Amino acid sequence: MRASGDARPVPPRRVLTGFGRAGGTAAVLRPVRSPDEVAPLVEEARSEGRHLLPRGLGRAYGDAAQCAGGVLVDTRPMDRVLEIDPDSGVVRVEAGCSVDTLLRAVVPRGWFVPVTPGTRHVSLGGAVAADVHGKNHHRDGSIGSHLRELELVGASGVTRLGPGRDAERFWATVGGMGLTGIVTEVCLALRRIETSRLVVTTERARDLEECMARLSDLDAQHRYSVAWVDGISGGSRLGRSVITAGDHASLDDLDASDRSDPLSYDPRVPLAVPVTPPVGLVGRTTVRALNEVWYAKAPRRRVGEIQTIAQFFHPLDSVRDWNRAYGPHGFTQYQFVVPSSGSEVVRRALELLQRARLTPSLCVLKSFGAASLAPLSFPMPGWTLAADIPVGGHAIGPVLDEIDGLVAAAGGRVYLAKDGRLRPELFAAMYPRLAEWRAVRDRDDPGRLFVSDLWRRLAVQDRERSDW
Amino acid sequence: MNDVTGMPESVVVLGGGSEIARALLVRLAGRRLRAVVLAGRDETALAAAARELESLGVPTVATTRFEASDVSDHEDLVRRALDTVASVDLLLVAAGALGSAELEALSPEAVARLVEANFTGPAAAMLAFARVMADHGHGRIVVLSSVAGVRVRRSNFVYGAAKAGLDGFSQGLGDALEGTGVRVTIVRPGFVRTRMTAGVPEAPLATGPEEVADAIVRGLERDAEVVWVPAVFRVLLALASHVPRALWRRIPS
Numbered sequence: 001m002r003a004s005g006d007a008r009p010v011p012p013r014r015v016l017t018g019f020g021r022a023g024g025t026a027a028v029l030r031p032v033r034s035p036d037e038v039a040p041l042v043e044e045a046r047s048e049g050r051h052l053l054p055r056g057l058g059r060a061y062g063d064a065a066q067c068a069g070g071v072l073v074d075t076r077p078m079d080r081v082l083e084i085d086p087d088s089g090v091v092r093v094e095a096g097c098s099v100d101t102l103l104r105a106v107v108p109r110g111w112f113v114p115v116t117p118g119t120r121h122v123s124l125g126g127a128v129a130a131d132v133h134g135k136n137h138h139r140d141g142s143i144g145s146h147l148r149e150l151e152l153v154g155a156s157g158v159t160r161l162g163p164g165r166d167a168e169r170f171w172a173t174v175g176g177m178g179l180t181g182i183v184t185e186v187c188l189a190l191r192r193i194e195t196s197r198l199v200v201t202t203e204r205a206r207d208l209e210e211c212m213a214r215l216s217d218l219d220a221q222h223r224y225s226v227a228w229v230d231g232i233s234g235g236s237r238l239g240r241s242v243i244t245a246g247d248h249a250s251l252d253d254l255d256a257s258d259r260s261d262p263l264s265y266d267p268r269v270p271l272a273v274p275v276t277p278p279v280g281l282v283g284r285t286t287v288r289a290l291n292e293v294w295y296a297k298a299p300r301r302r303v304g305e306i307q308t309i310a311q312f313f314h315p316l317d318s319v320r321d322w323n324r325a326y327g328p329h330g331f332t333q334y335q336f337v338v339p340s341s342g343s344e345v346v347r348r349a350l351e352l353l354q355r356a357r358l359t360p361s362l363c364v365l366k367s368f369g370a371a372s373l374a375p376l377s378f379p380m381p382g383w384t385l386a387a388d389i390p391v392g393g394h395a396i397g398p399v400l401d402e403i404d405g406l407v408a409a410a411g412g413r414v415y416l417a418k419d420g421r422l423r424p425e426l427f428a429a430m431y432p433r434l435a436e437w438r439a440v441r442d443r444d445d446p447g448r449l450f451v452s453d454l455w456r457r458l459a460v461q462d463r464e465r466s467d468w
Numbered sequence: 469m470n471d472v473t474g475m476p477e478s479v480v481v482l483g484g485g486s487e488i489a490r491a492l493l494v495r496l497a498g499r500r501l502r503a504v505v506l507a508g509r510d511e512t513a514l515a516a517a518a519r520e521l522e523s524l525g526v527p528t529v530a531t532t533r534f535e536a537s538d539v540s541d542h543e544d545l546v547r548r549a550l551d552t553v554a555s556v557d558l559l560l561v562a563a564g565a566l567g568s569a570e571l572e573a574l575s576p577e578a579v580a581r582l583v584e585a586n587f588t589g590p591a592a593a594m595l596a597f598a599r600v601m602a603d604h605g606h607g608r609i610v611v612l613s614s615v616a617g618v619r620v621r622r623s624n625f626v627y628g629a630a631k632a633g634l635d636g637f638s639q640g641l642g643d644a645l646e647g648t649g650v651r652v653t654i655v656r657p658g659f660v661r662t663r664m665t666a667g668v669p670e671a672p673l674a675t676g677p678e679e680v681a682d683a684i685v686r687g688l689e690r691d692a693e694v695v696w697v698p699a700v701f702r703v704l705l706a707l708a709s710h711v712p713r714a715l716w717r718r719i720p721s
């Protein structure tokens with residue numbers, strides 16, 4: 001994009017990857033401390049002919065928060081909780097504020113986020129950009145439907161958006177992966193809670209069929225549900241899993257000692273994987289052994305267990321930097337959704353991953369409820385499977401390409417916040433409302449100031465020669 | 469963009485008629501390859517390679533002139549390449565010539581030409597590409613070096629010495645590119661059965677272009693800095709550095 005021969009000194013860049021630690025491209029990282037520092041950065045990038053993109057906590061697994069050769073607006077320092085309405089539970093935060101920070105502020109006052117991903121270390125801006133889902137998707141949908149208002153610094157200036165205010169642009173921003181501009185402020189409706197605990201039901205399922213049947217039953221009774229699938233066992237044990245379902249506990253559910261401080265919230269500062277080991281620790285043998293122990297330890301059925309928010313929602317956060325354990329080549333998370341009619345694809349996907357010996361170490365299965373209004377939002381009614389897969393093995397590309405084909409044929413799609421390798425041909429097929437989204441973006445940002453590596457990889461027809 | 473498994477969408481090849489390059493491109497075409505610029509001297513070989521890629525369904529294939537000795541054209545070559553590809557995901561440096569190692573057959577001009585074809589020309593062009601790629605903030609340069617350059621042998625010493633230069637340059641360039649998002653992968657095959665080596669007595673552990681291409685794909689997937697083909701050369705060449713000269717010069721090929 002920059003005119004060649006431009007003699008401006010190039011500011012220092014950093015090579016940044018997604019959470020999967022694979023790939024990595026260089027960009028200038030520009031931290032912002034408050035929303036009013038954002039618009040001048042947009043102008044600066046425009047005048048220098050550089051592309052730009054917001055970056056939050058870098059928890060997208062692939063290249064969604066990368067902008068090679070451009071400017072990344074680092075929202076992390078912009079993290080204040082601005083206002084909490086004690087009656088309605090509507091909260092206003094700066095977009096760099098993390099779910100972690102927000103929970104620490106609101107849980108003790110009896111409120112919870114309407115949707116949380118499997119880690120609390122995401123920014124609210126990033127959560128909006130990916131229209132994130134949680135264990136309650138079957139009941140409450142994705143985060144977009146709980147938003148009241150956003151402040152957006154786009155290519156055409158600063159605007160306030162909401163479901164009833166410039167709705168097209170609002171829904172293009174929800175799930176828009178940062179490509180409509182930088183969300184600077186997020187206003188969302190919280191959920192009332194009586195305690196900071198959950199009442200949890202745990203069940204073991206012998207195979208995929210049983211798992212899906214039990215999940216469907218449990219979904220009807222509980223706000224939260226998810227199945228952890230043993231990704232290694234095949235044959236008659238394919239899809240064997242441990243299902244957990246839960247609901248926010250009421251005061252009556254707690255025993256006397258917990259009742260004295262029902263809204264306490266103190267997720268421990270976690271242990272860390274200190275350095276990247278030279279080889280991945282998550283090898284096939286380790287994974288198989290872990291899966292055995294974990295399945296054997298799980299109760300056939302247990303009800304009424306009390307868990308904390310951190311235990312129930314964010315178990316992975318208890319080991320900081322666990323993504324390093326995959327070793328120097330990093331890993332990818334593959335997540336897709338298929339409509340219920342395509343549930344066979346879940347089985348086929350597990351089989352194909354196993355046949356290629358890709359050691360899917362961590363698989364999560366969940367059923368989604370209704371889709372959001374956002375054209376690029378990921379969830380749709382049906383089954384979603386997420387699998388962590390180490391990068392560096394030979395078979396990974398072709399196998400995932402093959403599964404992509406099955407997913408697309410079944411009318412499903414791959415989650416952009418996790419993706420680092422989908423091919424452009426299938427992207428358009430998986431996101432049929434792409435043209436609609438594109439029309440809004442092109443009207444707003446005809447010069448395509450906002451670009452990500454993910455977008456360059458997927459929207460090839462969008463790219464002009466010499467426009468980098 | 470290269471995807472997270474290291475597979476490129478756009479490739480520029482210096483030495484576009486090279487059989488190793490063609491074998492590699494065929495493999496990449498099965499993944500996510502969309503645009504290729506074949507740069508080289510032999511127009512017939514370039515055209516044949518281009519037809520092959522088109523028949524494999526690669527949407528955009530262009531050919532252009534690359535003359536190692538014409539250093540003043542190398543920046544323009546980059547511009548020509550960027551008329552076809554928005555950005556260079558992968559630059560494959562595959563240009564080279566074997567030449568002679570017989571004192572009677574060599575002349576000062578012949579030595580200079582061989583060094584130019586194998587080292588200074590490719591190095592100059594690599595630099596021109598590396599600067600633009602660094603500005604774009606991403607990409608990979610794959611350089612075909614040779615075990616012949618790791619410890620130079622009597623039987624192909626001019627070629628080997630030039631490859632030693634190219635190999636060293638590539639290591640240094642890789643270090644200089646640290647922090648730019650551009651990575652360099654050095655490929656060190658042994659004897660490869662190609663047009664270039666036709667008529668040369670085959671050395672032990674010889675491979676074909678297909679095997680070299682497979683090894684490069686694995687190197688991309690593993691984000692490797694060095695790829696030996698076959699892999700055992702890594703150990704053999706480590707040992708070779710301890711072999712005394714008197715013995716080394718007697719090794720036949």
Ligand SMILES: Cc1cc2nc3c(=O)[nH]c(=O)nc-3n(C[C@H](O)[C@H](O)[C@H](O)COP(=O)(O)OP(=O)(O)OC[C@H]3O[C@@H](n4cnc5c(N)ncnc54)[C@H](O)[C@@H]3O)c2cc1C
Pocket residue numbers: 019053054055056057058059060061064065075095096116117118119121122123124125126127129130131132133134177178179181182183184316417418452
């Ligand atoms: C362990 C783990 C578990 C996860 N579990 C889930 C899950 O259960 N459900 C789920 O939906 N997702 C899940 N995710 C994915 C994660 O929620 C999303 O990738 C989210 O976008 C990360 O937020 P971030 O702040 O880290 O954003 P980044 O990774 O920094 O950026 C992600 C995208 O958001 C854009 N963006 C960031 N900030 C802004 C902003 N202020 N304005 C506009 N755009 C912005 C970026 O441009 C980029 O496209 C998980 C990720 C991890 C690592």
